[in-house]
Amino acid sequence: MTIPTTPFRARAFGVLLAASVMTASQYCRTADGGEPRSPADLVRAYPDFVKGVEGNLLFWRDGATTLIDDGTPPKDFQTVLVRPDIKDMFLIPYVVGRPHAVPRVNDDPGRIRNEDFFRRMYGDCRKGEVVKQLRSVKWLHAWGGGSVKVTTINHVADRLEDVIAELQALPDAFKPYLIPNAGTYTCRDIAGTSRTSMHSYGAAIDINLKYSDYWRWPKPRQYPIPYTNRIPYEIVDIFERHGFIWGGKWYHYDTMHFEYRPELLPAP
Numbered sequence: 001m002t003i004p005t006t007p008f009r010a011r012a013f014g015v016l017l018a019a020s021v022m023t024a025s026q027y028c029r030t031a032d033g034g035e036p037r038s039p040a041d042l043v044r045a046y047p048d049f050v051k052g053v054e055g056n057l058l059f060w061r062d063g064a065t066t067l068i069d070d071g072t073p074p075k076d077f078q079t080v081l082v083r084p085d086i087k088d089m090f091l092i093p094y095v096v097g098r099p100h101a102v103p104r105v106n107d108d109p110g111r112i113r114n115e116d117f118f119r120r121m122y123g124d125c126r127k128g129e130v131v132k133q134l135r136s137v138k139w140l141h142a143w144g145g146g147s148v149k150v151t152t153i154n155h156v157a158d159r160l161e162d163v164i165a166e167l168q169a170l171p172d173a174f175k176p177y178l179i180p181n182a183g184t185y186t187c188r189d190i191a192g193t194s195r196t197s198m199h200s201y202g203a204a205i206d207i208n209l210k211y212s213d214y215w216r217w218p219k220p221r222q223y224p225i226p227y228t229n230r231i232p233y234e235i236v237d238i239f240e241r242h243g244f245i246w247g248g249k250w251y252h253y254d255t256m257h258f259e260y261r262p263e264l265l266p267a268p
């Protein structure tokens with residue numbers, strides 16, 4: 001049930017994923033010696049919705065319950081991306097802090113998302129449920145960054161304002177990475193898939209495309225995918241401290257992308 005708290009084992013687990021073998025009962029542990037992340041962290045991360053977890057059940061505040069382990073056999077990497085249960089969301093540890101190595105094959109912490117879980121909180125954008133929860137937030141006003149629309153559910157808009165206050169204190173040299181931003185809310189699937197993007201919930205932001213890299217862009221595609229990033233770590237650090245994970249820590253890298261996933265991060 002536990003994985004030792006070393007970066008080596010975290011990476012070894014990435015290799016496990018590459019070999020298309022998942023171990024069902026392992027939950028992620030931070031490499032910095034912090035507490036392991038597990039479904040119990042959903043209670044801490046989303047207290048307005050998740051009341052508790054006990055045994056194999058997650059209890060919602062509205063009285064509903066969700067199975068944590070749906071009982072299906074260990075899934076290969078593609079299956080776990082498409083049909084994860086609650087437990088699967090914690091299979092790959094998200095390591096906080098400055099990366100010391102490029103991600104191993106299929107080491108994609110946070111890309112495994114149980115869609116029913118997030119839709120229950122943020123709503124279904126195709127039914128117009130997400131739009132009515134959005135709030136306009138000024139994006140780096142002092143640098144003329146305009147505004148973005150972000151969900152108020154789970155206080156995501158407030159958390160993004162905390163991020164913005166710190167980003168705005170960075171030297172002017174950081175401005176080109178952040179302005180113009182490349183969008184927050186859009187009702188769409190992840191490119192090339194039928195999986196729902198965190199942008200569809202208004203809980204993600206893309207920063208400036210011009211300085212960003214995305215694994216699908218280089219052609220012809222090579223395997224293993226060569227990693228590229230130009231986003232300074234100072235920006236990543238600020239987002240991580242306010243509950244957002246960075247797509248630049250994925251083997252399938254998406255360095256413009258930040259999404260609100262506090263369950264994968266240490267408690268503040």
Ligand SMILES: [Zn+2]
Binds near residue numbers: 204206258
């Ligand atoms: Zn994005």
